[in-house]
Amino acid sequence: MALLTDRELHELVDSLSRQHFHKPFQDQVQFNFRLRTTGGRYIPVKRVIELNPKYAAEMAGDEFIGIIKHELCHYHLHIEGKGYKHGDADFKKLLKQTGSPRHCTPLPSQPEYKYLYRCKDCGQEYRRMRRVNTGRYRCGKCRGRLMKAEGE
Incomplete structure (x- = not known):
């Protein structure tokens, strides 16, 4: 998958949000080139989703879409005032309902061990x-x- 522009990335996230969560995505999404060990993260204070561009470039499209869906689970639960952290029951339940992965697979370029x-x-x-x-x-x-x- 080629690296998306900011507009294309926001459109992709918004379409996935509407498709799987039946709600619009109205906040900011961006690539963070400094992320190394994670596919993405949600920052509740800023209501921003940051995604690792290496996953968009190196992995299949399904893996990257799974990461976006995972971060959207955090996003929508936080907005609704429900438990949005990894250990919360609401979060685990929404992951299951939307078919989102709990963890992302390691990048092929990342060494397993030294x-x-x-x-x-x-x-x-x-x-x-x-x-x-x-x-x-x-x-x-x-x-x-x-x-x-x-x-x-």
């Missing part, structure tokens, strides 16, 4: 984005010593 550690005793593997001090930490399964695995 470092791989293995327990010397039981062989349990630990994948980490950050380095681990092997002298300080032990295996959570058998309390054995950790070592850096080969082929990282």
